[in-house]
Amino acid sequence: MSRLDVQIGSMHLKAPVVSASGCFGYGEEYSEFIDLNRLGAVVVKGISLKPMHGNPPPRICETPCGMLNSIGLQNVGLKVFLKEKLPFLRTFDTKVIVNILGNSLKDYEKLARSLDDAGVDAIELNVSCPNVRKGGIWFGTDRKMLGKLVSAIKASLQHSVLITKLSPTVSDIGEFAQIAEDAGSDAVSLINTIPGMAIDINTRKPKIRNIIGGLSGPAIKPIALRMVHETYKSVTIPIIGMGGIMNASDALEFIIAGATAVAVGTANFINPLTTAEIIDGISNFMKQENLTALNDLTGSLHDG
Amino acid sequence: MSRLDVQIGSMHLKAPVVSASGCFGYGEEYSEFIDLNRLGAVVVKGISLKPMHGNPPPRICETPCGMLNSIGLQNVGLKVFLKEKLPFLRTFDTKVIVNILGNSLKDYEKLARSLDDAGVDAIELNVSCPNVRKGGIWFGTDRKMLGKLVSAIKASLQHSVLITKLSPTVSDIGEFAQIAEDAGSDAVSLINTIPGMAIDINTRKPKIRNIIGGLSGPAIKPIALRMVHETYKSVTIPIIGMGGIMNASDALEFIIAGATAVAVGTANFINPLTTAEIIDGISNFMKQENLTALNDLTGSLHDG
Amino acid sequence: MELTSPENENQALPGQFYMLGAGQGYDPLLKRAFSLFRNTPDGFQILYRIQGRGTSLMRDMKAGTSVEVLGPLGRPYPEPSKKQTPLVIAGGVGLASVFSLVEKFPKQAYMLYGARSGEDLFSVTELRDAARDLLLSTDDGSLGKKGTVMDSLHELVSTHATLLNERLIMYACGPEQMLREVSQFGMAHNIQTYISFEAHMACGVGACLSCAVAVKKKKSKQKSQQDNQPVYKKVCTDGPVFDAREIAW
Amino acid sequence: MELTSPENENQALPGQFYMLGAGQGYDPLLKRAFSLFRNTPDGFQILYRIQGRGTSLMRDMKAGTSVEVLGPLGRPYPEPSKKQTPLVIAGGVGLASVFSLVEKFPKQAYMLYGARSGEDLFSVTELRDAARDLLLSTDDGSLGKKGTVMDSLHELVSTHATLLNERLIMYACGPEQMLREVSQFGMAHNIQTYISFEAHMACGVGACLSCAVAVKKKKSKQKSQQDNQPVYKKVCTDGPVFDAREIAW
């Protein structure tokens, strides 16, 4: 019998597949389409201290094998999340990971503390959101700031596991993963969307109102997979890999490249059952390959 | 009557469409499929001082809306190029741009000088090839080295126009474009392929023997377009835009984003007539929009 | 196009929509939204116009092709009360969204239906049977009155003097410009007005926040610091049907 | 599958191939390489096995679908001279590449054809007519002899004692392992041997250098500093047919 459970820091996931932040709402949106109990964890949309209304439409556009989005971090804010969203998620037998975004170190600390108090299983530091000028992106590509932020948040957490979500817009992702690890992050997740653009040649306007949006979907899979492998070679903490994962085969590529777990984002939009189907697919693959534990697969790339 | 000719430094292109290096061989390979006289210029495969045999197969693999390649810079070398390849290209009424790659500043200088003497119209500095550990990639992501390289090459050129091909694996491409401009580059071209990976889950081997390959094709278009726009906002020298251009509409997106000319790479493999069809498409668009000169279109994005 | 579904246990209501997968492979990637046109014994029909790549692929599908479907999704049109007279307005393929509503209340609804030209007007005979009164209009005058549905609207109220005194309830689906004018008319005459919106969608279930439509502040229960900024609702789950008074035009 | 082409002025020769576009959209992106199976009055036929996404899409194509084709490409098999006796060996769909060669020289070629099992053996009746002698083999023995084409080869030379004294010319297409063994046999017995290779291709015309196959040094005219490294040729334009002695196994 092969085991699918994995360990992310002190957090135990019964399955190595989670939802990607921003692609699964607060869980409830998909709860009538898929049994949330099947997921290793639900990663919710990025939460800020105060509610955010987000960017004006159009917010998305389709690109070859991908999509651009610039939601602008619309979210209900910490208070409403704790009061209205978290209790619902608690009714399921799945871990809850909260993606947080702030404009300052203080914001991040406040968010981390209250969520830690509220007992969420893990916090995912979104330091890489390409959709807001200030805030995120800045921490994500500045070595000093990233280290400072991670250690500050780590210090303010009692129980919750700390996951740092890395920005893909750097020349050496391994270096930034290293910084997060050294600063005390329990795990890293990657990749976030890659900034991109699309233009309507007839109106000569950007297809996304915010001009630049984040590219996701199968198009970015080769880039994400490479970054996961580079990260695997430079850190020892667990990696949650994501970027264009559409099926079990894609997920297995990430695991073989070095991911301990994978997150599914855009694929939920095309098929809400994707996460469950991937879990089944991984399980079948392990039987077929006579593997007892997922760890035997993680990082097993033959790159000789 | 609308004019399609553009100026890249002192080089005059009769059409704003050129072939992308490495995707059009030395021109001769496609000469029986398309009339080379139609192209603004032929950009040939990266040339090194000595011939290079390249990487062991498999060298490519298909990805969603794209492909990975790790040819390993196989090329006939400077001597054979000058003796056997250049004369053939000279028989056509199109400009010749030679993409060069070295492992040292000296290599680059030698290459630049002899090609300048041989009278090639322009030199494209490949400082961004993801396929060789040493050499290229190193110059492309190191600010100091890039500036040093560009000014050295500029100094060693008498007639040939200098184009610096930028690496996409940086957080701020505009900054690197700026460095190239300040160092005397007459133009910049972008983007080169983005490092990526693919894994065969059954053999657990990379699908590309070299493990990492360069991602090209429609998948990277949104990223390339964004980088061209960022570059347009930070430099005044002309930009040759490329990355996933498959048709005239794609090309027009790049021009509206700020490109003076565009290069077509992977699309040649799918349809050898792509470059000619794009030129016709751009011409039709200009008629339909009553534009007399292409400059009216370059950078005309309404991003208010 | 007509789709039959193995487990079609819950039928869609007028105004609801489905997300349909177009083509194989990952290009195009996203599902496309299409309103219920009409339910059939073993499935449902949609009415679509060729817009871009996805709909072109749909046109080229051979009969019997299986497509992935998500739905029914979204909020339907609120039904008219016994005392209310439905006034239904459709522009172009906007007909798809309201057609089943008209059929559901035979001989009750005044129907205004406009399009560019005659060949863009569908199911006219069915509509004539189903509606209490049908006014057609085309931009080129090739069928019905030459003009827009707004012209028909003004004509209708002028020819039916008492109409505005009846308890009207308006339903509209079509181009944004038309929806705006209908809404203004409705609010001006104090008529309960429901309009169906379009927005670019990824998930269709309220999870991705792609399909934002700006709504008036007072309608929003959200508290926020950025009070200069507009408030948004989701077309997919808060709509696609909205009360005209909600929208911040 | 059979393709008709409007301007099929230049027909492909045995051993040449075409690049075919599979599916619409950009996924899958690249064209796929397929050998000429046989020319027809108004086009040509290919024989393909379902391998992955592209060939699956080809299987699902409805008759009359138009596909983009590039070719004919590559170097054909050198024809046997009057004095030479052709010995043709095919494994699996490798038949596609050599079939038209056998038909071109009726009743002259010894043909060895093997596959996994009987249903993987195609056009057997045509082959029997075209070949001077046909030996079939299958791994499961469901048709012809149980075993590989190499077994058939050894059987052939042992039953036809004089064969090895004739001026033989061998042609082979199939799995790499088979090509290796055929080449070794050919070189061991000093038989002129031509084999057709497969490699992942992007352009098919010699421009992208994707389709590298390692060849022996002496064969390469290139000068280079990295003399520890292997030398490569392009399957698409230097091949797909190579002289067995060239290849660096």
Ligand SMILES: Cc1cc2nc3c(=O)[nH]c(=O)nc-3n(C[C@H](O)[C@H](O)[C@H](O)COP(=O)(O)OP(=O)(O)OC[C@H]3O[C@@H](n4cnc5c(N)ncnc54)[C@H](O)[C@@H]3O)c2cc1C
């Ligand atoms: C709730 C709802 C109901 C709809 N009902 C119908 C209907 O009954 N009949 C009909 O013909 N059309 C309907 N539409 C519009 C339909 O979704 C688009 O015409 C279709 O998505 C175009 O896809 P395409 O690939 O042909 O166009 P492309 O331009 O190639 O599509 C590119 C991307 O833009 C999106 N997109 C393009 N146009 C629209 C649009 N007008 N609205 C939303 N997304 C768009 C596509 O979904 C896709 O993601 C509806 C839209 C919504 C939101």
Ligand SMILES: Cc1cc2nc3c(=O)[nH]c(=O)nc-3n(C[C@H](O)[C@H](O)[C@H](O)COP(=O)(O)OP(=O)(O)OC[C@H]3O[C@@H](n4cnc5c(N)ncnc54)[C@H](O)[C@@H]3O)c2cc1C
């Ligand atoms: C010169 C030549 C002649 C060929 N002739 C035939 C023939 O007559 N009949 C036939 O059935 N097959 C033939 N092949 C193999 C055929 O090209 C592959 O089976 C086909 O490309 C698989 O495509 P796919 O999308 O189904 O597989 P996928 O695995 O989905 O393809 C993914 C990518 O890998 C490439 N690829 C996968 N397998 C091969 C392979 N074996 N060789 C080359 N590229 C591959 C594809 O072209 C594509 O770019 C030939 C190959 C070459 C090089």
Ligand SMILES: Cc1cc2nc3c(=O)[nH]c(=O)nc-3n(C[C@H](O)[C@H](O)[C@H](O)COP(=O)(O)O)c2cc1C
């Ligand atoms: C619509 C949308 C919204 C997203 N919102 C967030 C977010 O709030 N925080 C975050 O860290 N990542 C966000 N992401 C990025 C995803 O979590 C994920 O990193 C990325 O989409 C790559 O995975 P995928 O290709 O499977 O979608 C968002 C992605 C999409 C498509």
Ligand SMILES: Cc1cc2nc3c(=O)[nH]c(=O)nc-3n(C[C@H](O)[C@H](O)[C@H](O)COP(=O)(O)O)c2cc1C
């Ligand atoms: C097979 C292949 C070989 C390439 N070789 C080179 C090269 O030698 N030098 C270079 O600067 N870029 C090279 N490139 C990058 C292209 O010139 C181009 O920058 C990139 O492919 C993006 O454009 P595209 O998406 O239109 O292909 C190569 C690309 C491919 C696909």
Ligand code: FES
């Ligand atoms: S389409 Fe995803 S929230 Fe509406």
Ligand code: FES
């Ligand atoms: S396939 Fe491009 S060189 Fe052979």
